[in-house]
Amino acid sequence: MEFFISTLLFGISVGGQYALIAIGYTMVYGILRLINFAHGDVFMVAGLMGIYLTSSLGAYLSPTTILVSLILVLVLTVLLGFLIERVAYKPLRTAPRMSVMISAIGVSYLLQNTATYVTGGQPMTYPAIPFLSDTITVAGTPIKWVVILTPFLVVILVVALTQLINHTKVGMAMRAVAKDFETSQLMGIKINSVISTTFVIGSALAALGSMLYFTTYQAVTPTAGAMPGLKAFVAAVFGGIGSIPGAVIGAFLIGICENFVKVLPFEGATTFVDAFTFALLIIVLVFKPTGLFGEKATDKV
Amino acid sequence: MLRIDDLRVNYGGIEAVKGVTFEVPEGEIVTLIGANGAGKSTTLRAIAGLVKPASGRIHLQAEDITGLSPDRIVSKGITLVPEGRHVFPDLTVLENLKIGAYLRTDSLEDDIKWVYDLFPRLKERSWQAAGTLSGGEQQMLAVGRALMSRPKIMMMDEPSLGLAPLVVKGIFEIIKEINRQGVTILLIEQNANMALHTADTAYVLETGRLTMSGTGKELLNDEAVKKAYLG
Ligand SMILES: Nc1ncnc2c1ncn2[C@@H]1O[C@H](COP(=O)(O)OP(=O)(O)O)[C@@H](O)[C@H]1O
Numbered sequence: 329m330e331f332f333i334s335t336l337l338f339g340i341s342v343g344g345q346y347a348l349i350a351i352g353y354t355m356v357y358g359i360l361r362l363i364n365f366a367h368g369d370v371f372m373v374a375g376l377m378g379i380y381l382t383s384s385l386g387a388y389l390s391p392t393t394i395l396v397s398l399i400l401v402l403v404l405t406v407l408l409g410f411l412i413e414r415v416a417y418k419p420l421r422t423a424p425r426m427s428v429m430i431s432a433i434g435v436s437y438l439l440q441n442t443a444t445y446v447t448g449g450q451p452m453t454y455p456a457i458p459f460l461s462d463t464i465t466v467a468g469t470p471i472k473w474v475v476i477l478t479p480f481l482v483v484i485l486v487v488a489l490t491q492l493i494n495h496t497k498v499g500m501a502m503r504a505v506a507k508d509f510e511t512s513q514l515m516g517i518k519i520n521s522v523i524s525t526t527f528v529i530g531s532a533l534a535a536l537g538s539m540l541y542f543t544t545y546q547a548v549t550p551t552a553g554a555m556p557g558l559k560a561f562v563a564a565v566f567g568g569i570g571s572i573p574g575a576v577i578g579a580f581l582i583g584i585c586e587n588f589v590k591v592l593p594f595e596g597a598t599t600f601v602d603a604f605t606f607a608l609l610i611i612v613l614v615f616k617p618t619g620l621f622g623e624k625a626t627d628k629v
Numbered sequence: 630m631l632r633i634d635d636l637r638v639n640y641g642g643i644e645a646v647k648g649v650t651f652e653v654p655e656g657e658i659v660t661l662i663g664a665n666g667a668g669k670s671t672t673l674r675a676i677a678g679l680v681k682p683a684s685g686r687i688h689l690q691a692e693d694i695t696g697l698s699p700d701r702i703v704s705k706g707i708t709l710v711p712e713g714r715h716v717f718p719d720l721t722v723l724e725n726l727k728i729g730a731y732l733r734t735d736s737l738e739d740d741i742k743w744v745y746d747l748f749p750r751l752k753e754r755s756w757q758a759a760g761t762l763s764g765g766e767q768q769m770l771a772v773g774r775a776l777m778s779r780p781k782i783m784m785m786d787e788p789s790l791g792l793a794p795l796v797v798k799g800i801f802e803i804i805k806e807i808n809r810q811g812v813t814i815l816l817i818e819q820n821a822n823m824a825l826h827t828a829d830t831a832y833v834l835e836t837g838r839l840t841m842s843g844t845g846k847e848l849l850n851d852e853a854v855k856k857a858y859l860g
């Protein structure tokens with residue numbers, strides 16, 4: 329029972345972290361029909377920035393320096409996401425979708441390679457964040473506060489985001505642009521600024537996700553964004569790509585699933601956990617090809 | 630009010646509009662009729678800023694508005710009701726109206742009331758998703774949405790397309806009513822009969838060129854027009 333509770337807690341928590349990444353995938357897809365392969369790497373860069381900023385702000389990490397550097401991480405990650413869109417995707421707005429996708433893959437490698445260059449490829453350790461990194465004992469298992477708090481934070485952010493999308497003018501514009509570029513333009517909507525807004529929101533959530541994720545799993549390597557990014561992407565597909573509630577629910581399910589697969593009582597469960605998780609998803613997608621909340625006809629990539 | 634001088638528009642290598650010149654006087658209903666592929670939509674799309682003209686000038690009153698972005702064109706008071714209506718299907722009727730007023734920051738209450746008075750059907754369906762409306766209702770919504778920007782000129786691309794004759798009649802009545810309330814109309818139609826009956830001034834567009842012009846009545850009685858478009 330104790331074992332069950334701690335597995336569930338870890339699953340929900342990492343699921344929430346995937347959710348924060350998955351929202352960026354699903355929103356960008358919703359508006360551009362683009363799988364933004366660089367998104368997971370933006371998440372990784374946010375992690376590295378967290379490390380470098382905190383260490384450059386002083387050897388002694390007071391709560392204030394940590395807070396300041398986390399805010400800086402947020403701002404810089406948003407800027408990075410914004411720039412990626414402007415430089416790598418916007419010039420290809422009328423190009424075939426494949427070209428944009430290749431551009432996204434290019435950006436993904438650029439970020440990974442830059443990270444390797446900067447870190448020398450060594451795993452870096454994410455700083456301990458006051459309170460979030462402290463542990464409490466739940467059901468006999470020591471658990472970091474971040475694990476407990478992540479799902480609550482995610483739920484708050486998702487509710488805020490849905491409010492923004494469903495009840496504000498900019499949210500209405502986002503829904504309109506996602507449906508129809510040209511008619512949106514006829515309404516006077518500047519689609520490029522709406523697209524930028526989407527990248528800004530996605531990157532901000534990825535930055536927050538990186539803080540929670542790397543506080544839990546402290547090693548940041550140049551490929552540290554690849555697996556969580558892929559899981560988040562799969563969560564978005566699983567939930568029905570383009571749908572925010574779908575991505576969030578998909579992410580929580582994947583997180584929980586993989587944590588239970590990990591503790592299955594046979595040899596190799598830990599090693600094969602990712603393959604198991606993906607197999608499970610494929611089975612679901614066989615029966616529900618558009619995902620949980622997907623629309624009928626989604627463009628295949 | 631709106632003056633188009635020697636407008637040329639290319640798609641890749643194909644010249645869709647080949648030097649079109651015409652005027653839309655303030656307060657009038659002007660129509661461009663022509664067969665499918667004549668370049669009617671392209672002309673309106675160029676005015677709306679959706680495609681950049683290869684050459685030629687577009688003036689609104691004294692101001693050169695050639696090549697401005699669509700949002701700038703809307704802010705100048707020109708709106709386009711697109712071919713095929715293109716209401717936002719997942720947005721409610723009311724949201725569709727509000728998004729028509731996207732660039733405005735003042736109160737929309739009076740205008741929403743205005744549109745609902747013109748189209749009582751829309752008021753009944755205010756909270757319904759626009760995608761669930763009938764074709765005629767969607768056309769009403771597309772017109773209402775365009776009016777929400779408080780346009781000086783409303784351009785309409787084949788509003789009768791795919792609608793039952795009775796519905797078309799209703800739409801044209803509303804067009805006249807909107808015009809009476811002070812909105813200048815530029816209407817393009819394949820349905821030449823309705824358009825010519827409604828228009829003050831009419832032009833015939835053939836494969837990218839204007840070949841005839843006159844009042845709506847004159848063209849209605851023209852033998853060549855009768856033969857080609859009123860068959
Ligand atoms: N997006 C486009 N790309 C290439 N050619 C186009 C495009 N849109 C229209 N055309 C061509 O331009 C010509 C004029 O089209 P259009 O303005 O839509 O005519 P109309 O509205 O009078 O039916 C046609 O030959 C059409 O095939």
Ligand SMILES: [Mg+2]
Pocket residue numbers: 666669670671712786
């Ligand atoms: Mg047309």
